[in-house]
Amino acid sequence: MKVEDLRQKTEDELKQQVLDLKKEAFNLRFQRASGQLENTAQVRVVRRDIARIKTILEERRASA
Numbered sequence: 001m002k003v004e005d006l007r008q009k010t011e012d013e014l015k016q017q018v019l020d021l022k023k024e025a026f027n028l029r030f031q032r033a034s035g036q037l038e039n040t041a042q043v044r045v046v047r048r049d050i051a052r053i054k055t056i057l058e059e060r061r062a063s064a
Contacts, residue, residue, distance in 0.1 A: 001049045006056050014053050021050045 006014065025046045031037035 001052065003052065003056070006053060011057065011060065014057055018050055018053050018057075021046055021053070025050070 009017070025043065028037060028043045028046060032040065032043065037043075
């Protein structure tokens, strides 16, 4: 996920994307716990994407 792409999205789109990523992280945690997760690096990628979006949202709030 590129920062440039995220900065072009509206605040509502970003919030929805955070919700989707949180659901994905939840599912990945279950897969890891049950031993079904093949790509363990995906958990890290999702967590970083969530942080990236939250940072952009916070930057927008600070500048407003």
